[in-house]
Amino acid sequence: MNILHNRLHRLTASIAILTLSLLAGCSTKSADQPSAPAAQVKKGGSFTYAYNSDPTSLDPQKTPSTTTVHDLIYDTLFIRTPDRDYAPNLVDTYSLSDDGKVLDMKLKQGIKFHDGEPFNAESVKFTFDRAVDKDTKSPQSGGMLAGYEKTEIVGEYEVKVYFTAPQATIFYNLSQTFLAPLPPKAVKDKGDNFGREPVGTGPYKFVKWQANDSIVLEKNPDWKLAPKWADNKGPMYFDQIVFKYIPDENTQVMALQNGEIDILGVPGQQLDAVKKNPDYNFVESTAANLVYLGINSKKAPFNDERVRQAIASTIDRDEIVKNALFDQGVANWTLLSPAIWGYDPGLKDKAWPLDLAKGAQLLTEAGFKKNASGKWEKDGKVLTFEIMTYTTQPYPRVAEVVQSQIAKLGIDVKIKTLDSATLLAATPKGEHDAILIAYGWSDPDILFNFLHSSRLASSNRVLYVDKDLDALLEKGRTTVDLKARFAVYQEAQARILQKAPWVPLYTGKGVTAIRKDIKGIKTGPNGELYLYDAYKDVK
């Protein structure tokens, strides 16, 4: 379950991955383990994860993706609740102004960073100022504070944060470790080394990090931020959390069998073998991602929406899930993962259903005729195109199934597999026909980045321009009222489905195996694995 990273395709492609996240966005199907009565809980011991590549930096403002290590070292100002809402975490009480531009936060008192530095208004101001500072070279955090103007220190434990535009996603952003408060003094003293010796307020303190070997954290005995839905209100039970570097999938499975690690996001190919093993409990979760076919809407003949719609009419999502994913995914007819806020299964009616006759009709209306060999032709040109996708599975497999489905309409598709950097560099030129890639994010505002016309030549990789959609996506990022915001994204998604610059395919599923001697791990509806009540039942 490689969901903790926001760049989904990369996960499969060998960049920093820890097997699971305390706060990953995904939804789960699994009964919680019952919590033990306090007397039965065995405190102490260690809990071991596997990871397959060192994190880039443990400074959340200097990493393109956060991991479970970050999540355990730092606390966030807000936290995502099991019912997909947001609750104050390091914040005590707060209010967002009516225009959505000023966030007033009163902070919890008596909280200290691991090095003893007090957590206060000063540290929040420092954190935000640093995130947007050019010299920080922040790959992610800075962008999450778009429109940030300034932080005003009102009192020792109160800040007012000013923005230039209404902030509909502010609570989501502040619940991400990317914007977790940092200790000003430690950051200044350690300089570039802060990313190797991080200091936070979280449930675990950093102990050591040996490159390509292990990362060790120890319990923060003063931690008292356990949320409402945890039974254990004190510090977590494990004395130590160890992350073991094991890049190879077979070795990961063997390490789990040997008890060298306690938990593992099971690699797809190993799933059948691992599932037979009676020594594990399993947690199944739906990822906060979407794999889609994006069609270059600027290039002829795909600039004619009927051609895109015809392609959309050939897609059989259930077949993709069955034959390319071996059921490790769920068919998705919308633009958002079922695991995140904004998902609306009702949008299926707005998507182009599998209907080859309709596809043929759309192509005919667009001026295409079937030639002698049964292929569609217009002005002497045969309709055929190329799908670019990643080299890592399951993308090539999915592309092949899509290829066979489109072929049924009489359109030949070629597949070109590329590594992530090459593919992403190729799209801004606009010479490509179609891409089969994924995105992972937990707020619908992400659609702005991919389909707004201001993002042409960068992250709008389908070069789609639609003033009406632009207006909706702009409205979505500034509408603070949740009900109104939901309606905006319903309308925006319906429009995208109708015009078909993107044809959504599926959302990934992951299975996590946990050794049976680990008790008390609870799962949230978003796939979070809560460690608050977890302990090792050593006989």
Next chain:
Amino acid sequence: MARYILRRLLQAIPTVFGISILTFLLVHIAPGDPITAMLPDYASPEDIARLKAAWGLDRPLHIQYWTYLVRLVHGDWGTSIRTGRPVLEEIFTRFPATIELAISALCLAVVFGITAGTIAGVRRGSTSDYLTMMFSILWVAMPSFVLALLLQLLFANKASLPVFAFAPSSGRAGAPLSLPWLKSIALPAFTLGARASAILARLTRSSLLEVLRLDYVRTARAKGLSEWKVTVKHGLRNALIPVITVLGLQLGGLLGGAFIVETIFAWPGVGRLGVTAVFNRDLPMIQGTVLLVSLIFVFINLLVDLSYSLLDPKVKYS
């Protein structure tokens, strides 16, 4: 001798320089850049431009290269764009593990390879000769990931084969030469050394067979020397010259990064550093690892050449 070494080192400068220009250009010809590879795929053009400027990637190529070169001459190998840490530091936190593994593998290869090759050469046509050659073909042909898996299943499988399971399935444990360390390095070193030992065995055998046919060996025998002395002192010593050459190349390869073995056994060496850097287009890191590997090869080739004079008195350097 000292002059020879100095001359060889000076000769290495243009080689290394050429390699660095080539690497630099190749990375720039390849599509993609470190910033877009690092940023999320929804990053705004402003963010991309901001970071490119911050890392100096918006400047003309020749200026970027010149800056790199000037820093390099001052001992600064640059900063990894991905991790924001000095390249040299990134390399040297991992290099000791790679050296440990390479040396261990090489020791195994030398001991097994040269011994087996010598026995096979001396007892040509015997069962031990056939067995040695059979196993050496097997080791050369077997991909290291297959051998690694087999070894893991046999010797690190606490769940199903607890009797044989003496080693951890992966990772490096304990201080060098301690018992936990020996246990943890045994499987990766054997996997890595198997191929090299097979190559050495075949080479030693054929080279020895050739040498043993020569006149001076017959002379040695005629002098009444023992067969042991004839084989080892007169035969093997001369037969080892081509073996040492190959040994040097093997060691270079082992040090340059045993990517697969390090991955399977989670050995914390440099192996993955270069490969990950290429995927991330992390230019300073790619330059750094390539530079390291080329320096290793230059250095080892020098050692190999120098060792000839120890083995063969006819070879002299000045």
